[in-house]
Amino acid sequence: RDVKELEDLERRISDFDPKDVTTFTELPISKPTANGLKLSHFATMTEIQKQSIPLALKGTDILGAAKTGSGKTLAFLIPLLETLYRDRWTQQDGLGALVLSPTRELAIQIFDVLRKIGRAHSFSAGLVIGGKDAQAERDRISRLNILVCTPGRLLQHMDQAAGFEMGNLKILVLDEADRILDMGFRKTIDAIIQHLPKNRQTLLFSATQTKSVTDLARLSLSPNAAEYISAHEKA
Ligand code: ADP
Ligand code: MG
16 A cells, blocks of 8 residues: 555545445445455445445445345445555554444354455454453454454453553444344443544444434434435335
8 A cells, every 4th residue: 555545545535426326446445445346246336335335435424224135234344444444554553443243143244244345455354252262352352453243242351351452443333233222232332332432433234213223323423424324225
């Protein structure tokens, strides 16, 4: 990543009109992400991707609601990779991105997509969904740039490890926020957010837009720079 390439990318982002994009190749994104998408055979964006990725690339916080199967995973993973890339994140920089998912199964699915589209990046990424050896898991977390995890397991680590470093975090993703809340994780999420720096970007995705999801958005998204998107596929 040379300086000129990053400057070009920043210029493309500021010149970019978030409307009227249909394919991933039209997005102002880095070569590694573009390559990962191409190698994974992703070409045309879904409705929620078209509406949220351009805004998220410009740094906006997002509450995105779209039904299951509409492509929400790429809607947050692409901005996540780009945020770290544009911040010149290296493996030595510690944890830069956190993705919270309600269940182990969904966390594994997110991680698989991240491995596919992030294959040309050099970030370290890991899953933390509870294992037998908590100490080994903590040692591993300290070396990760991108962490995909379930809320309960993360809070357990935060409570047990004094040196758990979240102070550099650039981007927080809450995926399936409605399910996270249905599963009774509201207090856990509140406690996690207390540990995070305020000047981060937050992307919150949900299949439904309930009052409790809107409440969580109010708590976690930036009050003056957030977009609320509700995407329905056109027939
Ligand atoms: P959601 O999180 O909204 O339920 P996913 O992100 O799991 O949806 O995506 C659902 C399916 O659609 C996955 O199989 C994924 O690979 C596929 N998909 C997502 N985005 C695209 C796209 N732009 N083009 C083709 N397939 C896509
Ligand atoms: Mg999903």
